[in-house]
Amino acid sequence: MHRVAVIDYGMGNLRSVSKALEAVTDNQSQILVTADAEKIRSADHIIFPGVGAIRDCMTELKRLGLDRVIGDVVKHKPFLGICLGMQSLLTRSQENGGSAGLDIIDGEVVYFDSAIQQHLKVPHMGWNEVEQRYPHPLWRNIPQNSRFYFVHSFYVKPGNDDSIAGHSHYPLPFAAALAKENVFAVQFHPEKSQHAGLQLLKNFINWDGQS
Amino acid sequence: MALAKRIIPCLDVDAGRVVKGVQFVDIRDAGDPVEIAKRYDEQGADELTFLDITATADNRDTMEDVVRAVASQVFIPLTVGGGIRSVADIRRMLNAGADKVGINSAAVTNPDFVREAAEKFGSQCIVVAIDAKRVSTEDEQPRWEIFTHGGRNATGIDAIEWAKKMVALGAGELLLTSMDRDGTRSGFDLELTRAVSDAVSVPVIASGGVGKLQDLIDGIKLGHADAVLAASIFHFGEHTIAEAKQQMAEQGIEVRL
Numbered sequence: 001m002h003r004v005a006v007i008d009y010g011m012g013n014l015r016s017v018s019k020a021l022e023a024v025t026d027n028q029s030q031i032l033v034t035a036d037a038e039k040i041r042s043a044d045h046i047i048f049p050g051v052g053a054i055r056d057c058m059t060e061l062k063r064l065g066l067d068r069v070i071g072d073v074v075k076h077k078p079f080l081g082i083c084l085g086m087q088s089l090l091t092r093s094q095e096n097g098g099s100a101g102l103d104i105i106d107g108e109v110v111y112f113d114s115a116i117q118q119h120l121k122v123p124h125m126g127w128n129e130v131e132q133r134y135p136h137p138l139w140r141n142i143p144q145n146s147r148f149y150f151v152h153s154f155y156v157k158p159g160n161d162d163s164i165a166g167h168s169h170y171p172l173p174f175a176a177a178l179a180k181e182n183v184f185a186v187q188f189h190p191e192k193s194q195h196a197g198l199q200l201l202k203n204f205i206n207w208d209g210q211s
Numbered sequence: 212m213a214l215a216k217r218i219i220p221c222l223d224v225d226a227g228r229v230v231k232g233v234q235f236v237d238i239r240d241a242g243d244p245v246e247i248a249k250r251y252d253e254q255g256a257d258e259l260t261f262l263d264i265t266a267t268a269d270n271r272d273t274m275e276d277v278v279r280a281v282a283s284q285v286f287i288p289l290t291v292g293g294g295i296r297s298v299a300d301i302r303r304m305l306n307a308g309a310d311k312v313g314i315n316s317a318a319v320t321n322p323d324f325v326r327e328a329a330e331k332f333g334s335q336c337i338v339v340a341i342d343a344k345r346v347s348t349e350d351e352q353p354r355w356e357i358f359t360h361g362g363r364n365a366t367g368i369d370a371i372e373w374a375k376k377m378v379a380l381g382a383g384e385l386l387l388t389s390m391d392r393d394g395t396r397s398g399f400d401l402e403l404t405r406a407v408s409d410a411v412s413v414p415v416i417a418s419g420g421v422g423k424l425q426d427l428i429d430g431i432k433l434g435h436a437d438a439v440l441a442a443s444i445f446h447f448g449e450h451t452i453a454e455a456k457q458q459m460a461e462q463g464i465e466v467r468l
Contacts, residue, residue: 012333013305019283052333120214121414121437123335123383127215127257127467147215147467149288151335151383170214192288192310194252 002029004205005043007070009035009060011084012051020191021047024202037069045205046073049191050084051151054109055096057084067102074104074183078209081185086178087156089185095154105180107158114172123153130166130176130188136211138177138184138203139165146196148176148188155187182209215467216431216459217257217438218452219290219416220445222247223264227273229446230264241446248281251445254452256287257467260313260386260440263293264361271300275307282308292340292386301328305336313386315340316359319366322380329381338416339382343370343403344390353402362390370403371410378411385411386440389419396422396443404434416440424450424458431464 004025006017014033021031032039040046048070050057061067073079074089081089090101093109101109112122127147132139155174158164165184166177178185184204190197222229222244229241241247248259259281263274271294278291291304292313301312318325318339329337342362347354355370374385387407389400399417408415417436421427421444430436444450456466 013308013310013336015306015308016282016286016310019308020286023283023286051335116412122412123414124214125335125384125414126217126438128213150214151288153334189288192286194286198286 003043004029004031004045004047005040006031006033006047006049007035007040007066007085008033009050009057009064009066011057011060012049014049016189016191017047017049017082020198020201021205024198025205029205035064035066037065040066040069041073044077045207046077046079047082047204048079048085048088049082050088052084053096054084054087054093054101055099057088058099058101061088061102070102071104076182076209078204078207079183080204081183082191083152083187083189086185086187087154089178089183090156090158093154104183105158105163105178105185106160107156109154109156111154112170115170118171120171123151124170125151127193128168128170128176128188130168132166133164136165136179136184137207138179138200140199140203142196142199142203148186148190148193148196150176150188152187179211181211213465215257215465216436217416218255218427218455218466219258219260219438219440220251220256220452221260221262221418221440221442223262223442224274224277225264226270227277244277245280245284247446248285251452252285252287255456255467256452257438258288258290259285260290260292262313263291267294270294271303275303278304278307278309290338292338296324298328298331301332305332311336311338311384313338313340315342318377319357319359319368322376325377325380325382329383334381334383337382338384338386339377340386340388341370341374341377341407342388342390343400345400345403353406355403355406358390362393371406374407374411378413382413384414384416386416386418392420393418395420398422398426399430399434399436399439401429401434404430404436408435408437414438424455427455428459428462428464431459432462
């Protein structure tokens with residue numbers, strides 16, 4: 001049976017993610033919310049979610065030995081990072097006074113200074129439009145500029161702009177989605193983004209990891 | 212391209228049913244929470260808020276069931292408030308499928324609880340609910356104080372100072388209810404909403420007093436709210452959320468259509 005591993009490292013509520021996956025797979029896939037290295041390694045699709053602060057996230061990943069597991073599976077399996085899961089993939093973050101990430105995608109995670117300067121509220125919370133920069137299997141059947149649900153105070157700045165698969169504005173453009181080979185990562189929460197979000201999860205489950 | 216202002220229907224829940232009282236009395240039955248949640252989701256609600264209005268131990272178990280049932284069918288953010296007093300209460304609601312919890316009286320009893328909760332679960336899931344009542348006379352500078360336990364207990368705490376303190380302790384969002392307007396259908400207390408929203412860096416949800424669609428627009432344009440919460444105008448079919456959004460869009464407010 002097709003298996004999807006949702007990596008559980010104690011950062012936030014993963015029930016929303018697994019519920020949304022159950023809804024899009026019609027119970028045709030096994031959804032495993034797990035910290036077990038073997039279960040993650042043997043799954044067909046890997047989802048790396050997370051909310052909270054990056055230092056706690058990195059500490060937990062290392063304590064559970066999941067940093068190495070992620071480092072391995074991210075090389076060849078279809079892999080989806082969500083929110084903090086996306087941010088952790090970068091080289092480093094400004095959060096918590098500076099923190100190292102998993103360095104799977106070159107770049108850094110920075111605070112929404114630009115929004116604060118424009119007297120916008122931070123966290124960036126709510127539904128914002130995502131402009132798809134190029135066609136990708138994960139954007140299939142999702143209209144251009146669909147709105148997704150965001151909640152975050154930091155955003156990713158990849159070293160190479162080519163990895164940006166989608167932009168949002170707050171007020172300046174920022175990377176809402178990254179794509180690199182078999183890895184896709186989103187700042188928004190597809191599991192909380194109604195039709196567009198469920199479609200993205202469905203696209204991911206049907207993705208073979210090729211762009 | 213911009214962030215949309217949000218409409219959040221509020222479902223007051225008692226013994227597993229959605230109810231709506233007028234100034235906390237005269238409870239009318241409005242229906243099954245899952246059915247109502249699905250209807251609002253289809254109409255384009257941006258989030259849903261559930262308030263456990265009795266917050267007894269028995270009701271909390273029922274509330275968990277309600278959240279679990281809704282979360283398996285509705286894929287937008289869910290907030291649960293009412294009787295959240297401990298880290299264990301928060302964990303239960305998040306495990307049932309809530310994305311955020313509203314903390315009200317417990318923040319007043321022990322402000323440090325907000326910090327503890329934000330550290331444990333992240334600011335993004337901690338909404339501090341503030342019930343404020345105007346205490347100034349007509350010829351004074353406007354001043355509001357916060358009340359707890361559904362508006363029954365005065366605290367003597369200034370609402371603006373309290374809002375700033377809650378944000379400093381880690382609240383990711385504020386749900387601001389005017390006790391003077393709640394249930395009156397005479398519109399938000401716009402002065403209060405604007406004073407709080409301008410004083411803090413996090414999003415503010417305006418609540419209390421919505422009687423017509425223009426009130427929602429005024430809450431955003433004049434009250435500077437980031438989101439608007441309403442119950443009765445949606446529950447009894449007077450207006451749909453889609454109508455509200457259409458009218459907001461016509462007046463130049465960015466909404467998710």
